[in-house]
Amino acid sequence: MHPSAGQCTRDARDTAGSNAEVCGTRGALLEGIRGDLNSDILLSIAEGLDLVLISDDEVLVQFGTRSYPSELLRDSDLTGILGRIIGRLLQGPAHLSELLSNLRGEDRSEARTLIDDLRQGGILTDDRYSPVEQYLRYTFSGESRLSDRSVSLLGTGPVGAQVAHSLLQHGLGRMTLLDDRNADSLWYTFLPLGPEPGGDAGRSAHVILRDRLLAAGYSNVESLDAQLDAAGVEMAVARSDFTVVTLEQPHLRLAHLVNRFCIRDRKPWMLATINGNFGLIGPLFLPTHTACYNDYRTLADAATPSPEMARKHRQHILRRNAGSFFPGLPSYAEIVAAHASLAIVHFLLRDTSFALGRVLMIDFDRMLIHVEDVLKLPRCPVCGTDKSAYRPPLATSVSAPPRD
Numbered sequence: 001m002h003p004s005a006g007q008c009t010r011d012a013r014d015t016a017g018s019n020a021e022v023c024g025t026r027g028a029l030l031e032g033i034r035g036d037l038n039s040d041i042l043l044s045i046a047e048g049l050d051l052v053l054i055s056d057d058e059v060l061v062q063f064g065t066r067s068y069p070s071e072l073l074r075d076s077d078l079t080g081i082l083g084r085i086i087g088r089l090l091q092g093p094a095h096l097s098e099l100l101s102n103l104r105g106e107d108r109s110e111a112r113t114l115i116d117d118l119r120q121g122g123i124l125t126d127d128r129y130s131p132v133e134q135y136l137r138y139t140f141s142g143e144s145r146l147s148d149r150s151v152s153l154l155g156t157g158p159v160g161a162q163v164a165h166s167l168l169q170h171g172l173g174r175m176t177l178l179d180d181r182n183a184d185s186l187w188y189t190f191l192p193l194g195p196e197p198g199g200d201a202g203r204s205a206h207v208i209l210r211d212r213l214l215a216a217g218y219s220n221v222e223s224l225d226a227q228l229d230a231a232g233v234e235m236a237v238a239r240s241d242f243t244v245v246t247l248e249q250p251h252l253r254l255a256h257l258v259n260r261f262c263i264r265d266r267k268p269w270m271l272a273t274i275n276g277n278f279g280l281i282g283p284l285f286l287p288t289h290t291a292c293y294n295d296y297r298t299l300a301d302a303a304t305p306s307p308e309m310a311r312k313h314r315q316h317i318l319r320r321n322a323g324s325f326f327p328g329l330p331s332y333a334e335i336v337a338a339h340a341s342l343a344i345v346h347f348l349l350r351d352t353s354f355a356l357g358r359v360l361m362i363d364f365d366r367m368l369i370h371v372e373d374v375l376k377l378p379r380c381p382v383c384g385t386d387k388s389a390y391r392p393p394l395a396t397s398v399s400a401p402p403r404d
């Protein structure tokens with residue numbers, strides 16, 4: 001369990017019930033959605049939570065066995081309001097007016113406050129929210145901001161197609177696609193539930209994927225009339241809050257281009273690739289706070305056991321550009337895409353992510369997972385002059401004590 005979540009749960013156990021306080025940063029974030037509780041709202045218990053009525057004044061909230069926001073709600077004033085409200089909601093959704101009408105007149109204002117607190121903590125929800133939004137509300141921040149966020153996705157092969165679909169399922173506001181490679185039979189082979197190969201032969205992968213997502217009911221998807229070159233990358237980075245490069249094989253030139261434009265525009269971006277039998281999720285780059293892609297490549301190249309062979313391979317990769325849509329096994333693309341989507345959702349919701357400045361490396365054959373931190377290089381020629389200011393570990397005024 002996340003330490004702050006544990007702290008929050010302990011606080012909630014102590015102060016639960018009608019006097020419950022929403023703690024920490026979560027409380028601050030929730031302030032923004034206060035004040036829109038009206039009688040017409042149909043309230044229900046959020047999807048995925050188990051609420052156990054222990055007594056009229058005690059309700060156990062469980063998410064799994066111990067995940068946040070599991071906690072014991074207790075009304076220390078023993079008014080019985082908590083038990084009545086939750087008892088009614090356990091039978092099904094109810095309007096606020098109905099919940100209040102079951103109570104004595106003098107209890108209604110306190111009940112309203114309690115319902116408002118539970119709603120802002122995500123435990124009770126407006127019935128109109130999607131199950132994913134309900135989950136995001138109680139797990140992350142009490143609100144779902146994905147609907148006003150945008151992502152540009154470079155590379156719409158098997159990995160990219162799944163990342164695009166997943167992000168839209170999470171409720172992303174707008175998606176921009178760029179991958180002008182022709183959708184060949186290989187592309188169709190790895191598309192989940194795709195048609196027979198050859199249906200749209202000769203069209204760009206990003207156009208076909210866009211049309212398929214539009215046909216699936218996602219209206220907020222566009223493809224750029226551009227290529228995977230400097231002009232296309234510049235346009236894609238400018239279009240969105242976040243850029244993700246999802247290719248089945250490393251594409252060094254593209255990654256360096258995205259790196260330069262994102263440093264210039266101070267925008268976050270992330271890599272998700274397959275490298276042989278390894279899935280690589282991250283790093284997520286946040287200019288100027290994390291290392292840049294050039295730092296990452298330099299460190300990776302420095303650690304290679306045979307620099308001369310690696311150089312030959314690198315020259316080959318530069319010549320072949322994006323390479324094919326082949327991801328290895330279909331499940332490799334799914335694993336990388338799922339982790340990448342989760343890292344992006346975390347970042348869009350909280351401005352941080354488990355992939356920030358780190359690479360998650362999955363060895364598909366041995367079920368081994370490594371996490372590597374990517375360090376900044378001093379004097380990096382790409383981001384060197386843009387790094388956040390250097391702070392010495394001690395103030396420069398610190399000096400050794402005088403000797404006797």
Ligand SMILES: [Zn+2]
Binds near residue numbers: 294295382384
């Ligand atoms: Zn750098």
